[in-house]
Amino acid sequence: MKALRFNWFTSPVLGALWMVVLSTTVAIIMSFATGDPFRPHILFSLLWGGVIGFAIGHRMGGRIGELIGGVALVALILLNFGPLTIGELASPFVAILAAVALAAAFVLSGRVILDDLVPGALTRHEFEGAVIRFLTGFGYIFFTAIVLIPFYVMVMTSFKNQSELMQNPLDFSIDIGKGAELFRSYNELFSQFNFGTYLFNSFFISVLTVFITLAFAIPGAYAVARLRFQGRAAFSRSILLIYMVPMIVLALPIYIAFSMTGLRNSFWGIVMIYPVTTIPVALYMLQGYFRGLPAEVEEAGLMDGLSRLAVIWKITLPLSLPALASVSLYVFMIAWNEFLLAFMLLDDPSKFTLTRGIAALNSSEIPRQHLMAGSVIATVPIMALFLGLERFMTKGLTAGSVKG
Template identity: 65%
Template sequence: MRKVRNGYLIAAIIGCFWAFTIAVIIAVLMSFSTGESFRPSFLVSFLQGIATGLTTLFYRNKPILSVGLAVISIIFCSLGFGSILIDETVSFSTQAFASVLFAIFTAWPLIIILNSLSPGDVDKHDFEDAVIKFLTGFGYIFFTTIVVIPFYVMLMTSLKNQQELLQNPLDFSIDLSKGMNLFRSYFELFGQFGFGSYLWTSFYVSVITVVITLAFSIPGAYAVARLRFKGRTAFGRSVLVIYMVPMIVLALPIYIAFSMTGLRNTVTGIVMIYPVTTIPVALYMLQGYFRGLPYEVEEAGLMDGLSRRAVIWKITLPLALPAIASVSLYVFMIAWNEFLLAFMLLDDPSKFTLTRGVSSLNSSEVPRQHLMAGAVIATLPIMVIFLSLERFMTNGLTAGSVKG
């Protein structure tokens, strides 16, 4: 093991992996943003990475090293074997730009990553330190890429037209000269496909779901958390089990029952069924919160002559307000994103919820950009709510997210 911890070797290995990662990422980024044909060169980026890695052992000035690597990269590039290869059609300035990006994002972080290493043998701590820093950097790039790309593709596809999409699927650059024409798919969705009404249906269905869920689950959760009665544990457990019954198992009988009673294809039916799917989870989340509240306050209230209902209304609920906000957001999210029941129970376009509306766009007759625009419309509101109320939402997710 001692030989592995040689500073030169580690610096070279980490250097080449890092440089290669950066080369790939820059090639992908440049392809996606310009539509030109970029690809990384395995060999050149490896060699440049090794060289940079070894250099950092002796010389650690970030700007100078970056500029140095940039100059070398541009020279390599003009000779025809840059770390990021491109077709002849691409202009030299774009090539140079890619090379400079590559140089900066290779050299600068590498100096930080390999900070702890020194020429010759290094001890275990410094070695692991370098490896962890490399993995951290790699992890951020990896996770950000895999999370962002599908959403980026979704957004950009919705701004294109059929012809552009077929011509070059990689070209996600936005042609600003088109002006409002960029949003043509959205105008068509709201104009011809009735997405305005879907949006409204989804919104009020979700809000009603939240209200009904809270009305049912707050008293229930309070009973489970605070009151002593026979079968309390059994009840708490059966809530968990019921919560795990897959929707598809229930959807079939519900479909049959709704077909027979004429509730299929009505928003009333949807509003009747959604809260019941969320009550168990809301109850489970809320009883956890209620248990965490100090009971002494409630006891004091009882001693002072408040009735149980008044205690719940005047003491417990105000104290649990943040928790209720979290639960409401979580339930809203479940109802907004619900797909299966809406898909099975709604056939009439005038009653579609947003998710059902988007799924109706998934046919060969409707162009791709419409589908993606529909996806954006469905995603955007939930994202806005999520980002603006991130703290509540994260709490809600952590507490209740036994659910998928």
Template identity: 75%
Template sequence: MKAVRFGYVTAPVLGALWCFVIAVTVAVAMSFATGAPFRPTLLALPWGAVLGVAALFGRTVFSAAALAVALLGVLGLGPMASDAVGIIALAIGHGAVATFTALGLGKMTGELRMGALTRHEFEEAVIRFLTGFGYIFFTAIVVIPFYVMVMTSLKNQSALMANPLDFSLDLSRGWHLFDSYFELMTQYNFGSYLWTSFYISVLTVLITLAFAIPGAYAVARLRFRGQAMFSRSILLIYMVPMIVLALPIYIAFSMTGLRNTIFGIVMIYPVTTIPVALYMLQGYFRGLPSEVEEAGLMDGLSRLAVIWKITLPLSLPALASVSLYVFMIAWNEFLLAFMLLDDPSKFTLTRGIASLNSSEIPRQHLMAGSVIATVPIMLLFLGLERFMTKGLTAGSVKG
């Protein structure tokens, strides 16, 4: 592989870019945490270049350079600046910049050297930088709104009126930090909304599986006229936006008396979840060895007995992933609930949150309701993620 002279510029350029990325990230984090206007400065570029070069000369020189950047930052010559902030916060901020810049550069430039580099070494360093940048960027997109939501829910009305952009936490309030959550449960009937969303989501999962399992098995195993076309057209319903169907659904449910009823919601939700469940399960069923089912048929089992005793036990990972996915869809659904439910006693969680979006209700209550709706489904997903991943990939390779 031909060597190219990227060594003299690769480390300082990556160091400058990486230090600036870390400085921006830490400045945003410190601003949210302290309420002080932390901001990155252009000094992050030369200091990052210095750290990038120092990374080529071993850990001792690298560590000394990182410590120097942290100390100079406290003196006002670092990669971040802030007005009217204490020396402790400034030291923490620049220490975090130096530490995370050093950790990142240690990964990116660990195998680089001065002089000629192979193209493989250069490309690997650039890919590592882009990977780290992508992790930080997309994590910030997810974390910052959630952080603002949580911090706002822990405020009181006077603090929000004084400075709506101050997201620091006043620990002196003690348990009164959670007043918004307590008031939601006692005054705004959010306990009922939680229970309604939970059993509607569970019923949606059960109904979806009841239709999707035999449908997916028929497409994957049985031979009938139009099978190929049906298999390819399962997801066609998603080509029609739900907002286009909103008015016909509203008119039909109003004429039949199903609007503003839990039964109507439970009946319409599976319409949106059965196609995707069919699509996911048919791929998994096709990946199961048909010889196992044929052996069951030869032993005298009926087709339904084969499905119940052989196919479904082998499909538990896929069933778990589909159930979790359908549950999340039903839990987070808003448009149909907003359109069909008017009685507060029948509100789902998302419909209840929409009712808090009023000038008469404090903003922290709306944020607390959003946290209540987000945290349970987030914990459920994180707890069962391995089952969902296993179910989605188990049928990808035919055995």
């Protein structure tokens, strides 16, 4: 592979860009954690990131050189000549912690990113590998921040009281010494705003939606995947056509129909309409999985005298447990997070789902921390469910494979 003269500027350029990424990340984390205004210094980030990146990429001093570079970076930050500007109200401990965190993160991660860069000529593979590692690290930090920062703000705000929010609405640190007082908003949601009923309604409706969806989707997907009938190909291709029509377009006809039939503001009306939105996607997911299962196993069951329904129950479904877990979780999440139909069809607070109850908190008369606490209550269960069932979705994906 042809060698390229990239090394002399590859390591300082990547080091400078990576320092900008890390200094911005540390500044955001420390600002949210302490409430003090930490700021990244872009010019110094480029300068010192390029210098230390050049040293790491060219193996100047080895591990001792990296240690010296890290210590020097900490000193520069504390002297206000580094890539991170520390808030004026920050304590010495917090300032040192921020400086050490940035220096350690840059030295350790920089060693990984610039690992393949050696003095002299680089191959294109080595150059592209370094760039890919830089982009991978940036992607992890960027997309993690997009997810975690709003969640962090939501959780921290839910622990505040009204006076704290009025005094400093941008301070997202908390006083752990308050103890049980931190959960005051959560207690008031359950004691004054009937959130226990909302949780039960959402859970019950979501579970019913999963069972109804699977009851229709399993035989439908199996028929599309295994049986031969007229219009099979057209039906298979048109399963997801319903998603081409925005739900906001269907909402008004659904509202009128449910009002005329007396199903509006009805618990069972919601249970009837939710599967309509989930069955198509469940059909699409399951029929693709059923096609991937070996037909020979089912044919062997038929030859042994099993009926078609017995084959589905005893052979196909056990082999499809990973797919069923994925579909069930996906359908549960759709039903749990659905808002538009619940907002339009439910007016009785005793029948509110969790999303409908949270919408009722969006009022100038209700403190903002209650809205944030309600959002946490709606988010945490579905996160725990996903993390708990994740291993079941990847388990047994190769089950039922045919040897030979």
